[in-house]
Amino acid sequence: MPPIRTRYPMKTQFHQAWMLVLIGSVIFTGCQPTQPFYFKESGDLSLYLDKATDIEYPDVDTHRLEEVQNTEAPFTISDPFEMDESQIWNLTLEEAVADSLKNSKVIRTAGGNAVFRVIPNTTLPSQAIPTTLTVRNDAMPTIYDPALVSSNPQFGVEAALSEFDAQLNFNTNWDRLDRPQNFQTGNPFFLSEFGQNLFTANAELTKKAATGTQFSLRQNNTYDYNNRTSLIYPSSWLANVELEARHPLLRGSGVQVNRVNVMLARIREDVSLADFETNIRNLVSDVEEAYWQLYFAYHNLEAAKIGRDSALVTWRRVRALMDNGTEGGEAEKEAQARQQYFEFVSRTEAALRDLYKAEGSLRYFMGLSATDGRLIRPATEPTDAWVQFDWYDIHDEALVRSPELRRQSWRIKQREIEMITARNQLLPQLDVVGMYRFLGLGDQLISGDRSGRNFNQVNSKAWDVLTEGNYQEYTIGAQFSMPIGFRQELAGVRNVQLQIAREKAVLEDMELEVSHLLTDTVRDLDSNYNLVQSNLNRLIAANKEVDSVQAAYDVGTVTLDLLLDAQRRRSDAQIAYFQSLINYNIAIKDVHMRKGSLLDYNGVYLAEGPWPEKAYFDAQGHARRRSASHFLNYGYTRPGVVSRGPVPQGTITAGMYEEGEIIVDETYSEEGEYIPTPAKSPTSLDAVSLEPPAATQVADGSTQSKSELDWNKLGLTKLVSEVRGKNGASRPIPAGKTQPRRVVESASHESRKNSTPAKTAATPSGWQAAKR
Structure with missing residues (x-):
């Protein structure tokens, strides 16, 4: 037998070579590829994104204001201050307030609640333009806020009233059944397989009444086709009409309980209106304060320029004496006069800087362009007459007219209304239900004419049988449920009681704070008036001193330092006088703001913007229908009174003496x-x-x-x-x-002849304030 040769050695060598190839591939390429290999790869990686987010501009269609688009280069202290009359805008305080209200869709204020903040001294701040709008724009008040609260789809009045709107529901279903039955075959009474086509259609109209009663009107249609042998005909239609009423007797019963959401929505509107009034008042206050700051800035600059010019004249005289080598021209005296001159130069430059800041601040509150090639100059002079208020009248007025106190009172009313719901939850749920039904069964559903066939006849109509009224059903019942212990409900009542106590405590301390702030402003009013008198006499004396010292210096009886000190004191006295004068006018404004009459003081009237013409047409149609109907006294079903009537606007300010007199x-x-x-x-x-x-x-x-x-x-x-x-x-x-x-000049910016403020020309978007 020849020897058998195997091919295993060759196969082993092949396996070894293949293993070496694999090991080399692993070594040179890694354990596994990082990216898959594609035979057909175009190399177009335009869809590749190397980052998940990026800073981009939104695709929105907005337009810049003309005041922003046409802003010119600002004035600086390097520019010459001398301007012709065409570059000066003589602006009255009434015009400043009116323009600020016209340009205030977003209500720009200095920040904070103006009533509950202490007015700082009237020195110009380093940052004259607040950044609240840029930093916290979502929280900035606008004229649209009351309209937004009213139209809120969840918490507005219309949203609350929608709870009583009729609801229409419609449902249809088609079911196909094909299932085996667990019965013996051959039994004539039972089917081994059951097949059915079932169609249902339901139409329902529901309405909730203000008393809590739920009314329902339903119409149900059912089509049934199955293979049961015991049926008269294999397919049939069942139609019925149901009228159901469910009325709560304890929990949820009554008009007042069911209208709680409507009253709460109404209160939220009143709170938003109080906030709107507060914001408008703060804007008017900031505009007036900025106006008087600008007035002071002009006179501060004028005082610095007078001191600079006087120091320059003195320095030139001393310098001339020094150049001639005569007595009085010593080097130390020349240096002293030169030092005072440059001191007043620096004062003038700082005063000009402050003037530009004050003018820019007023422009900001007025909603004007930052610079338009003109410089605003106040044309209204501050009053220097003694304005006196009757303390007891203005104290009572502050407690009645303050919008913050009125807002907090609405909060208390809100908690009291919430207590109605909380106490109602302590009652058990006891509902009575009544339902009446008409039904009919037939081979067909409905047709255009009545066939007169009854239910058990072929081609009978379900709606014919239904409308004959032979088959009627009804249900009368009661449903009762009650938690044992009412633990959650009692906790809710206790929580609302604590909230009422809290809101009342806050109101009491707010009234105390208003009283303190009014006291402080009255003191400021009196002290600033006396400061005006004292600084006036100081200025008179300073002018006399400069004239006397100048004459004595000319004849050589006094030294130069006395003349320079007299000139410096005159400049300081002039600045102090105008500072106290604007502080006095701001104090008058603060008194009106604390006692809630600042808007009347400036002739501002708040009103709702106009509605579309369709709204007035519909309102007139509703009024005509009510007028043509019979009156039904349902006062016993109405909820309790929520408010005490509208807040008067444009009334005569209490606590002031008669107009036209000077103290x-x-x-x-x-x-x-x-x-x-x-x-x-x-x-x-x-x-x-x-x-x-x-x-x-x-x-x-x-x-x-x-x-x-x-x-x-x-x-x-x-x-x-x-x-x-x-x-x-x-x-x-x-x-x-x-x-x-003692007599008084009226502290009113408006005309003495006509003190009735005009209504606003508001936009359809919401509320707006207007200046007559």
Whole structure:
């Protein structure tokens, strides 16, 4: 037998070679490929994204305001301040308030609640433009806020009323059954296989009444086709009409309980209106404050320029003496005069910077372009007359008219209404149900004419049988459920009680805070008025001092440092006077703001914007239908009163004296002769006149004094004055009596002839404030 040869050695060598190839592939390519291999790869990787998110611009269609698009380069202190009259915009305070209201879809304020913040001193802030709108734009108030609350699809009044709208429901189903039965075959009474085509159609109309009763009107149609042998005909239609009513007797019963959501939605609207009024008032307050800040900035700059010009004249004189080598031109005196000149130069530059800041702040609150090539200059002069309020009247007015207190009162009313629901949950659920049904069965559902065939006849109609009324059913019942212990319900009542106690405690402390803030503003009003008088006398004395020291320096009896100090004190006195004057006018504004009459003080009226014409047409149609119907007194079913009526607007401000008079203090001798006010002790802050002023006739027939200072140059009315009657004669004083006379100028920006504010020309989008 020849030897058998095997091929195993060759096969083993092949396996070894293949293993070496695999090991080499693993070594050179890794354990597994990082990306799969594709035979047909185009190399187009345009769909490849190397990041999940990126900073991009949204695709929205918006338009910039003209005030933004056409903004010009701003004024700076490097620019020459001298401008022609075409570059100056003489703006009154009434125009500033009116323009700010017209341009305030978004209500720009300085931030915070203006009523519950202490007004800082009126020095210009380093940041004149607030950044609240840029940083917290979602929380900024707008004129659309009341309309947004009213139209809220979940919490608005219409959303709450929709609970009582009729609901129409319609359902259809088709079922096919084909299932074996667990019965013996051959039994004539039972089928081994059951087949059925079942069609159901339901139409339902439901309506919830204000009393809590739920009404339902249903119509059901059922088509049944099956293979049961015991049926008269294999297919049949069953039609019925049901009328059902379910009325709660305990929990959920009554008009007041079921209208709680409507009243809460109404309260949310009132809260939003109070917030809107507060924001508008804060805007008006900020506009007026910015206006007076700009007024002060102009006079601050003027005082710095007067000091600079005086220092320049003095420096030039000393420098001329120094160049001639005469007495009074020493080097230290020249350096001292030069130092004071550049001190006033720096003051002038800082004052000009502050003026630009104040002008930009006023433009911001007015909604104007930051720069338009013009510079706003206040045209309304601040009042320097003593405005006096009756404390008890304005204190009561502040507690009644404050929008913050009214808002908190609405919160208390909201908690009280929530208590109605909480207490109602303590009742068991007891409902009575009544249902009545008409039904009919037939071979067919319905046809255009009645065939007269009854239910058990071929080609009978289900709706014919139904409308004959031979088959009627009804159900009467009661359903009762009650939790044992009412633990959750009692906790809810206790929680609402605590919320009511909290809201009342907050209201009490808010009233205390309003009282304190009003007290503080009245003190500021009085103290700022006295500061105006004191700083006025200081300015008069400073002017006299400069004139006297200048004359003495010219003859060589005083040194240079006394003249420079006198000039510096005159500049400081002028700045202090105007500072106290605008503080006094801001204090008048603060009193009106604290007592809730700031909008009336500025002639601002709040009103709802116009609706579409269709809304007025529908409202008139509803009113006509009500007028043509019979009146039914259902007052016993109405909920309780929620409000006490609308808040009056444009009323005469309480606590103020009559218009058209100016406050001064006058003293008469026993013979009725006028005696100038004498100097008082250091504790008194009244203005002091060291010599009798000369009377000057004014436009209204009264007389005013004219001191040594040229008030026409400063653009102010006289503060220290002799006031006489309308006919020019002094008011008679009974013999033997000496009494001070106090009269008041009305603190109203509006015309003295017409104090009725006009309604707004509002947009259809929401509420808006308007200035007459």
